[in-house]
Amino acid sequence: MRTSILFSVILGLFFSVVVFAENGEKKKKVETLEFEVSGVCGACEKRIEKAALIKGVKMAEWDKQTQKIKVIYSTKKTDEKAIHQAIAKAGHDTKKVKATDEAYAQLNDCCKYRDGVEIH
Amino acid sequence: MIQKGWLVSLLLVFPLFGLAQLAPNMVEGSVAERTEDGKTAPLVGVNVYWEGTSIGTSSDNTGQFMIERTNKTKQLVFSYIGYRNDTLEVNTDKIPVVVMDVSRELGEVEVVHRQKSTEISMLGSVKVEHIGEKELCKAACCNLSESFETSPSIDVSFTDAVTGSRQIQMLGLAGPYVQMTRENIPDMRGLASIYGLTLVPGTWIESIQLNKGTGSVVNGYESIAGQINLEMRKPEVADRLYLNLFANAESRLEANLNLAHRFKNENWSTALLLHGKNNSRKFDHNNDGFMDMPIGSTFTALNRWTYNGGQGIHLQFGVKGSAMSSEGGELDFQPEDALTSNGWGMNVDVKRLEGWAKIGKVFYDLPWKSMGLQLAATTHEQDSYFGLNAYHAEQQSAYANFIYQSIIGNTNHEFKTGVSLQYDDFHETLNDTIFNREESVPGVFFEYSWLPSDAFSLVAGMRADYHNLYGAFLTPRLHVRYAPAEQTVLRLSVGRGQRTASVISENSGILASSRQIIFQGKANDYPYGFGPEVAWNYGLNLTQKFELGYRPGSISFDFYQTDFSSQVVLDLDQDPQQALFFESSEKSYSTSFQGQVDYELVQRLDARFAYRWYDVKTTYRQGLLAKPLLASHRAFLNLAYETRNSWSFDYTINWQGEKRIPNTSSNPPEFQRDGYSPDFFLMNAQVSKSFSERFEIYVGVENLTGYKQDNPIIASDQPFSPYFDSSLIWGPIYGRKSYVGLRFRIQ
Known part of the structure; x- marks a missing residue:
C-alpha cells in the first residue's frame, strides 16, 4: 500500500515536471540566428561553440566549411550583440564584432585564421 | 512439399515487386569546376555521399549525379582529389550546381578509409560495438543465434543435443540476462528467450549494437549483463x-x-x-x-x-x-x-x-x-x-x-x-x-x-x-x-x-x-x-x-x-x-x-x-x-x-x-x-x-x-x-x- 502511494507521488511529480518544462518553453521567446564566424579547424569549432554558449543560449553549432554558426537563444535572457561579443572575446571574428588583437593572439598557431592558415 | 509451395509464392511475389518499383526518393544535381576564364565546366567522377554513411555515387561525364535520400542525414558531401571538400544541406529534390574549389595545398590527397565491419564508437558514453552488415556477412549467418560467431564478446552454445537450439551468453551469463531490443523496443522476452533468436534471419538485420554492462533506463529495467x-x-x-x-x-x-x-x-x-x-x-x-x-x-x-x-x-x-x-x-x-x-x-x-x-x-x-x-x-x-x-x-x-x-x-x-x-x-x-x-x-x-x-x-x-x-x-x-x-x-x-x-x-x-x-x-x-x-x-x-x-x-x-x-x-x-x-x-x-x-x-x-x-x-x-x-x-x-x-x-x-x-x-x-x-x-x-x-x-x-x-x-x-x-x-x-x-x- 505504502509503495503504491510512493509510486503515485513519483508519477505525479513526473507529470508536473513535463508540464512545467512545456510551459516554461512556451513563455520564453526563442530565436534562431545564423551568422558568419571566422575559424579554420576542429579546435576552432570547439572554442567558438563553447564561447557562444553564454547564459540564455540553448544551442550553438558552427560549421567550418560554411563558416556559419547557428545559435538558438532566449530573447529574455540575452541578445544578438552579447553572443557576437562572447565569440569575439574568444578570438574569433564574427560578422559584426572583430576580435581584439590580444584575444586573437591567444589562439593556437593552428587556428590563426588571419595569418593565412587554411581550413583544415 | 511445403518448400515447393513456398518457392512458388516467392516466384509470384518477385516480379510484382520488381515491376512496381518506380523512381524512389532521389536527389539530383550537378558538379562543376571554375575554369581559368571564369566560366564553369562539368566535373566528372566527383564522389558524392551522405555524410557519415556509405551511401554514395559519383558524377557522370556531364557532371550530373543522382543519389537516393537517406533519413540519417541531410548533409551531402562532395569530394574530389585536388579539390576542397564541400558539404551541402539538402532539403529539396533538385539542388543547384555545386562549384568546387581547387585546394590550394598541392597534392592534397583525400584518404578514403575502408569501412570497418565492427566499429567501437569513441564518442558515446556507453561502449557500443556496432556490428555492421559487412561483419554479418562474414559468417553463414543464417539466424541471429549464429551471427555472433565472429564476435568475441558473445559465447554461443547448444542448449542440448536434440533440439539444435543455441543460446547466447554475455559476461558468462545466459542470454536472458541480456536485454534484447528490436529498434529499441524490448523483444524476445520470456518464452522467446531461446527460440526467439532463431526467428530472426541474419539477412533481415541491418546492424547490431552490442553493449556490455548496464543499459539505458529509457529501455527498461531488465538488462543485467548487457544489451543487444x-x-x-x-x-x-x-x-x-x-x-x-x-x-x-x-x-x-x-x-x-x-x-x-x-x-x-x-x-x-x-x-x-x-x-x-x-x-x-x-x-x-x-x-x-x-x-x-x-x-x-x-x-x-x-x-x-x-x-x-x-x-x-x-x-x-x-x-x-x-x-x-x-x-x-x-x-x-x-x-x-x-x-x-x-x-x-x-x-x-x-x-x-x-x-x-x-x-x-x-x-x-x-x-x-x-x-x-x-x-x-x-x-x-x-x-x-x-x-x-x-x-x-x-x-x-x-x-x-x-x-x-x-x-x-x-x-x-x-x-x-x-x-x-x-x-x-x-x-x-x-x-x-x-x-x-x-x-x-x-x-x-x-x-x-x-x-x-x-x-x-x-x-x-x-x-x-x-x-x-x-x-x-x-x-x-x-x-x-x-x-x-x-x-x-x-x-x-x-x-x-x-x-x-x-x-x-x-x-x-x-x-x-x-x-x-x-x-x-x-x-x-x-x-x-x-x-x-x-x-x-x-x-x-x-x-x-x-x-x-x-x-x-x-x-x-x-x-x-x-x-x-x-x-x-x-x-x-x-x-x-x-x-x-x-x-x-x-x-x-x-x-x-x-x-x-x-x-x-x-x-x-x-x-x-x-x-x-x-x-x-x-x-x-x-x-x-x-x-x-x-x-x-x-x-x-x-x-x-x-x-x-x-x-x-x-x-x-x-x-x-x-x-x-x-x-x-x-x-x-x-x-x-x-x-x-x-x-x-x-x-x-x-x-x-x-x-x-x-x-x-x-x-x-x-x-x-x-x-x-x-x-x-x-x-x-x-x-x-x-x-x-x-x-x-x-x-x-x-x-x-x-x-x-x-x-x-x-x-
Missing part, C-alpha cells in the same frame, strides 16, 4: 530487392527475400521481409541413435511501413509472424509414439505474432526537442514434447513507452524522461503442473546527460517501476566517459537490473533429459514461487585507437563485475537425476575480463584477436561452484582479407578452455562423465566473391577440423532410464559442415 539492439532493414534505405539463398551439405535450405518500396512523391515507404528454412534429412554422424539436428521448417514474414510527414512527424509500424516446427530424437521415432516409452522423440511447434508502432515528433526550430511513443504487442505459443515431458506455453505481452527529450538551459545538459508500461500474461503447463502469471509494470524514468566537453560526458538515469507482484523498485544507472586524449577513451558504468525468470523456457535444455524438475519455491503468488532476480553490474573499459604504418587499429580492455543480490538458481549438481530450481540470495557473481586488438595487418587484411577470462560462480546446494558448461578461458582470432577484385576470405579460430561438467558421480560408471571437459579449437572459414554490386556467391566450412563432443547424450541407448541426459553439452555436436549461398540485390 537489432536494427532491421529500413524501407527508406534498404535495397529494393535482396535475395539470399543458402544450402549446406546436410540439406539445410534457406531462402530470404527482402523487398523495399518507396512510394513516388509520397512520404511512405514499405518493406517486406520473407524467410523460409527447411531441414528434411535425418543425420546421425555420431551413431548414438539420435538425430544430430532436428528436422523441420521455419517461416517468418515481416512487413513494415514508415511515414515521414511534414512538421517533423515520423511514423512507423510493422507486423511479424513466425511459425517454427521441429522434430528430433531417436532416428526411428514415430510421432504416434509421442509421450510414450515406445521411442524417444521431440517436437517443438512455435507460433509467434508481433506488432509494433512508433510515433515520433521532432521540432525543426528546436532541434534538441523530440517526443516519441513506442507501442508493441506480442503473442507467443509453444507446443512441445521432449520424451515423456510435455510442455505447452503461451505468452501475451504488451508494451508502451513514451519518451520526451529536451535540454536544461543549453545543449550541454540534455534529458530524456517518460512513462512506460510492460504487461505480460503467461500460461505454462509442464506435464500436469500449471504455472500462470500476470505481470503488469508501469514505470517512470528520467535520464540526464551532461556533455560539458568532448573529453567528458556523463549519463545518469533513474527509473521507478511498480510491479504488481513484487511491488515498487528503483533502477539507478550511471555511465561516465572520459577521453584523456583524442584516441583514448575510458568508460565506467554502474547499474541495477531486475527481471522475472521464466525458468522453464530459459532452461528448456533440461527438458531433454530424464531429470526430475523440482521447484523449491515458496507457496505464494510469485511466478513458480520465486521472487525477482536482482543484480548490480559494474563495468570499466578502455579503448585506445592507434595508427601503425598508416593503418588504423584499436585495442580495448573490458572489465565487468555482476553481483546478484537474488537469483533463481538451476542446480544440476545436487543429483544427476534432478534439475533443482531454488531462489537464492547467497553469493553469485560473474567477473569478466576481455582484451581485444583490431588491426589492419597488411593492406586489406584485417585481424581481430581477443582473449577473455570469466570467473562465474553461484552458490549451489553443494556450495560455491563455477557455472557449469562455461569456459573460463577463451581466445579468438579472426582474419579477413579482401582482394582488389572483390574476393573476400574470412577465417576464425576459436579456442575454448575446459568447462566444468555437472556432477554425475552417483550414476553407474558407464553413465558418468569427467568433472571437466577437454579444451578444444574450432575453426570456420568462408570465401566469397562478388561479381558486381548486385551478385555475390559464398562458400564456407563450419568446424573445419570436425572436432566433436564424444557421446553428447548420456544413456542414449536407454532414453527412458533415469540416467538419460542430453543437456550436458560443452562442445560441437556435429562435425565439419560445408555450405554455399548467394546474394543478389537491386538497389
